[in-house]
Amino acid sequence: MAQSDSRKQITVGIFILLGLFIFVLAIFTLGGQRKSFVKSFTVSVVFSDIQGLKAGNNVWYSGVKIGTIKKIQFYGQSQVQVFVNIEEEAHKYIHKDAKASISSDGLIGNKIIVIEGGNPKYPFVEDGDRLQVNTTLSTDDIMKTFQVNNKNLVDITGDFKTLSAALVAGKGTAGALLTDEKIANNFKAIVANLQKTTASTDRMARELDQFSKKLNTKDGLADKLLTDTVVFARLQASVNELQKTARSASAMTENLNNATSKLNKTDNAAGLLLNDPKTADQVRAIMTNLQSGSHKLDQDLEALQSNFLFRGFFKKKAKEAEKAAKPQQ
Structure with a gap:
């Protein structure tokens, strides 16, 4: 009887020791997974x-788990402060300008905090520091954007359906182009005219190109004008002479204008003869008297030739004139 009781006690003791071993092993296993026994900073x-986010969620850096969320509490009016424990091994990778953002462990996984290490020029983060927030889009923001895009796509599809129905029915300009043969023919004619215009423009461009090449031909007029300094100097001298001629013509024109303006006035002889009728009559009378005097002078000369006193003189003059008129032998 006593021997049977002792066996039972030994068996119970073995099971108790085995349970304690399993319990301790489970504690170390869970602690290793949660890294509860690793030195860390907050x-x-x-x-x-x-x-x-919940306490106990993971903290990731470059795809590696480096800690867990320790505590969550309200901060200020409407913000939330999250305290995280980070392994001491990751201390040498995280700087004071590091940023943290909320993400998901997969599309439908638990929420996690992702830390970006920051600039190496800054010192390393210390226990109790506050990290900045990375304002990049989170998974929820991306999903919301997808929802908005899906709604917009549905609206666009509906609009396109309405537009295609109107095109098939021949409504609007585009529909008329698709269904009305006359309008389609007119459109074809417009396109043909545009093609002709384009061909003409292209031909004109080629001709202009050929013309410009001819202008650049060596020893040509344009080439000499642009490159030969002698030709340019001669051309410049010709232009100067033309300018002088133009100035002379302008001065002559001005003199003629002054002369004609004087002819229209009565303060000079020519203007008086042209504009004063009384003076003109006097000039006519003078001319008449001169003609009459000349006629009387002719008569007097004839009378002198008939006078016996001057007859010999005039005959001598007549012989000398005849002798001078005869050709010399």
Whole structure:
């Protein structure tokens, strides 16, 4: 009887020791997974929306788990402060300008905090520091954007359906082009005219190109005008002479204008003869008297030739004139 009781006690003791061993093993296993026995330091992040974060969620850096969320509490009016424990091994990778953001462990996984290490020029983060918040889009923001895009796509599809129905029915200009043969023919004619215009423009461009090449031909007029200094100097001298001629013509024109203006006035002889009728009559009378006097002078000369006193003189003059008129032998 006593021997049977001792066996039972030994069996119970073995099971108790085995249970304790399993319990201790489970504690170390869970602690290893949660890294409860690893040396760590604490930093905090203040978010406007933690998007369902919970204490115990993981903290990631470059795809590696480096800590867990220790505590969550309200901060200020509407913000939330999250305290995270980070392994001491990751201390040498995280700087004071590091930023933290909320993400998901997969599309439908638990929420996590993702830390970006920051600039190496800054010192390393210390226990109790507060990290900045990375304002990049979170998974929820991306999903919301997808929802908005899907709604817009549905609206666009509906509009396109309405537009295609109107095109098939022949409504609007585009519909008329698709269904009305006359309008389609007119459109074809317009396109043909545009093609002709384009061909003409292209031909004109080629001709202009050929013309410009001819202008650049060596020893040509344009080439000499642009490159030969002698030709340019001669051309410049010709232009100067033309300018002088133009100035002389302008001066002559001005003199003629002055002369004609004087002819229209009565303060000079020519203007008086042209504009004063009385003076003109006097000039006519003088001319008449001169003609009459000349006629009387002719008569007097004839009378002198008939006079016996001057007859010999005039005959001598007549002979000398005849002798001078005869050709010399």
